[in-house]
Amino acid sequence: MLTKRIIPCLDIRDRKVTKGVRFQNNVTVGDPVELAVRYCEEGCDELVFYDIGASAEGRPTDLGMVRETAQAVFIPFAVGGGIASVDDMRQVLLAGAEKVSVNTQAVLHPELIAEGAREFGSQCIVLGMDPVRADDRQQFPSGYEVTVRGFRQRTGLDALAWARRAEELGCGEIVVNSVDADGTGAGYEIELTRLIARHTGIPVVASGGAGKPADLAEVFRRADADAAIVAGMLHSGAYTVGAIKRELAEAGIPMRMVW
């Protein structure tokens, strides 16, 4: 049986892993490669790195970090932040990443998804999206609007409509990162994750809000998520990946338990 994936997320600024709430009040957590190795040894199924510094300052992605990670961990990992062209994607993939994640640049230039999928295959292209609750059901039938630039800018795009468009363009996976839930530790955004998982044919990764193993169990069970991103609950030292997986396996969720 295909297992549900647990994916630690490492937000990178100036070659350090940082953690904040809604991209604010960031504190340094550690070295990205060391943390990647640690989470791998604890049994994570995949990793994602967001170079939030590169994205905010318009710099290219830190390829040195990608190379070092690829020499140290032998599970799939995705890299996002600062990827604005097919050539940027190529650099990151050749440095050893399995996937690239696009967010703001894909909203600005949707053809980036199609070009990347054509060049490298859909399985390499992940769409990251940061939806926020929106009350105007006329304009946002899903009840959520897509934001970009680290939640700072609204786009006028309905979250489900954008997910379906990205699937049509050829992205292979969608990370639904709830602005409202991010960093709160109060649980994932179930409604929206379920809506996108049920109305697209590609894997959906839940992100934002995980505070305890039961939150992951809920998003796998109730929202049909294929994978879940965790950050704060690991970075804080409150849980290890292994401890989360054991609890989920006991709850009957298919987990990879030998690593």
Added chain:
Amino acid sequence: MIAIVDYGAGNLTSVRLALERIAARVAVTSEPAAILAAERVIFPGVGAIGAAMARLKAAGLDGALRETVARGTPFLGICLGAQIVFEHSEEDGGVAGLGLLPGTVPAFPRGLPGAKIPQIGWNQVTFRLPHPLFEGIASGAEFYFVHGYYPAPADPAHVLAETDYAGRTFASVAGQDNLAVTQFHPERSGRVGLKLLENFARWDGKGGAAC
């Protein structure tokens, strides 16, 4: 020396790094002579089969791969490289493969609830026949898959391991004599994947199914 065949089908970085990690001597090459001279050959690949076959032929590599396998050189196909060794694939409207193993490469059925296509993630690999590549790995261990088509060997004796997805039980490892192929990515499968590559780096090409 292990030759990693470079024919423009996907990213070879992770395969090379994984082999370097287990201290194998590797060369990434698109030269038929270098492939024929290698002690072992890894044939990776990601992407669509039609374009990949066209590139293999244009580079004159199809003949070199056939000869390598015929000579008894230990040969490991991975992902698209696992599919190309069969006679025929359903992908891209139907494409003839290298024909090194009898069988076809059908598509997973679409639209089954809970079975998204392509399969992306970790799935269990259950060993059906003993094989040197499996030494030290538990049957049922999970490996990392990314694929929408799957190998279907014509001869059950060529099915080395099986995996269930989308209502199908398919050959996640197939092989005959010195030829072995994995639909999953050992280079992305953590410790068990590195172990399988380590076993390949030591394999003399014997002890496979249907010798």
